[in-house]
Amino acid sequence: MELWQQQxxxxxxxPRQLAEKxxxxxxxxxxxxxxxxxxxxxxxxxxxxxxxxxxARQFFPDAVELTDDTTPFTDPLNEExxxxxxxxxxxxxxxxxxxxxxxxxxxxxxxTRKRKVGCREMAxxxxxxxxxxxxxxxxxxxxxxxxxxxxxxxxSDRLLGDILARLRRIPHVEVIRIGSRVPVVLPQRITPxxxxxxxxxxxxxxxxxxxxxxxxxxxxxxxxxxxxxLVRAGVPLVNQTVLxxxxxxxxxxxxxxxxxxxxxxxxxxxxxxxxxxxxxxxxRTRLETGIKIMDQLRGPLSGxxxxxxxxxxxxxxxxxxxxxxxxQQLGAQARLRAADGTVVEYPNGV
Ligand SMILES: *Cc1c(COP(=O)(O)O)cnc(C)c1O
Ligand code: SF4
Numbered sequence: 001m002e003l004w005q006q007q008x009x010x011x012x013x014x015p016r017q018l019a020e021k022x023x024x025x026x027x028x029x030x031x032x033x034x035x036x037x038x039x040x041x042x043x044x045x046x047x048x049x050x051x052x053x054x055x056a057r058q059f060f061p062d063a064v065e066l067t068d069d070t071t072p073f074t075d076p077l078n079e080e081x082x083x084x085x086x087x088x089x090x091x092x093x094x095x096x097x098x099x100x101x102x103x104x105x106x107x108x109x110x111x112t113r114k115r116k117v118g119c120r121e122m123a124x125x126x127x128x129x130x131x132x133x134x135x136x137x138x139x140x141x142x143x144x145x146x147x148x149x150x151x152x153x154x155x156s157d158r159l160l161g162d163i164l165a166r167l168r169r170i171p172h173v174e175v176i177r178i179g180s181r182v183p184v185v186l187p188q189r190i191t192p193x194x195x196x197x198x199x200x201x202x203x204x205x206x207x208x209x210x211x212x213x214x215x216x217x218x219x220x221x222x223x224x225x226x227x228x229x230l231v232r233a234g235v236p237l238v239n240q241t242v243l244x245x246x247x248x249x250x251x252x253x254x255x256x257x258x259x260x261x262x263x264x265x266x267x268x269x270x271x272x273x274x275x276x277x278x279x280x281x282x283x284r285t286r287l288e289t290g291i292k293i294m295d296q297l298r299g300p301l302s303g304x305x306x307x308x309x310x311x312x313x314x315x316x317x318x319x320x321x322x323x324x325x326x327x328q329q330l331g332a333q334a335r336l337r338a339a340d341g342t343v344v345e346y347p348n349g350v
Contacts, residue, residue, distance in 0.1 A: 012040045037118035039107050058109060062282065065282075086128050105189070137170045146177040177210050239269055243271055270308055
């Protein structure tokens with residue numbers, strides 16, 4: 001058994017075990033975990049010393065998940081209606097999400113798909129994946145496939161390699177992305193063999209690895225090593241972060257996170273406003289918070305390290321960027337507000 005498989009096996013899934021270790025109420029955790037599964041890898045658990053730790057808040061079940069009345073949606077992005085075949089979401093003509101895995105190594109309490117990750121209805125069979133691949137083959141307008149889930153890296157290398165090979169045999173599939181939280185929760189999964197597999201992929205067309213870091217404390221030595229293995233294998237790394245109340249809704253924290261990622265050759269891509277998923281209201285910030293943070297990052301932080309702040313609109317209408325209002329007036333004499341607050345006239349009469 002490989003090291004990552006041992007780690008996976010030793011993960012905490014029993015409410016009593018977690019409750020004992022941290023002096024929590026086992027019955028509360030059990031009730032929450034009955035609805036939304038509990039799983040935390042030893043790697044993640046070892047980083048948590050106390051309950052207000054940013055990692056504890058991301059992964060420890062909380063009673064408020066069951067009483068959230070701020071958000072009526074279980075499927076805020078309307079993914080079920082946008083799924084022409086099970087486990088494939090086709091919202092934008094040129095790209096699809098292929099949900100190749102139903103489970104994760106650790107369950108984030110703020111997950112957009114918390115309605116179904118780790119549940120039986122999310123279990124993805126190989127037959128489902130093949131149907132998704134057939135759908136992609138029959139739709140020449142699809143040039144990009146995003147492997148998601150669940151976490152695609154819960155699959156074996158063999159299965160992942162097989163799916164990638166099948167996708168690469170479709171001439172119109174040009175770009176592939178793999179979204180995974182493995183660098184954060186189980187960096188040992190980024191084995192030399194996996195890196196080799198992803199390196200070989202680059203000969204057939206770009207394959208991006210989409211990481212998901214939310215807080216600087218997630219950048220441990222093992223995690224940094226895992227990312228460096230991917231970088232050395234020539235895999236382009238981009239990151240998405242979810243803006244989380246009392247975890248990273250602070251310009252200094254995000255500055256540190258994005259700068260650290262930038263130094264590790266991981267390009268911050270999106271900062272996501274929390275989706276309106278039922279059971280996650282306690283994590284959501286107001287849009288004003290995100291806008292203010294973006295305003296504080298522009299200028300002090302390398303432009304390469306500034307992500308786009310994105311709201312994925314309820315109802316499946318897609319993602320829109322939300323930015324501080326730099327444009328105060330258009331027309332022949334435009335007025336722009338600089339990041340430092342100065343309003344500057346811009347002769348726009350071409
Ligand atoms: C987010 C998302 C994508 C990818 O969008 P990009 O803006 O290209 O990163 C594609 N399809 C669906 C359904 C999505 O939710
Ligand atoms: S790793 Fe991704 S899919 Fe899995 S629980 Fe976390 S946010 Fe959801």
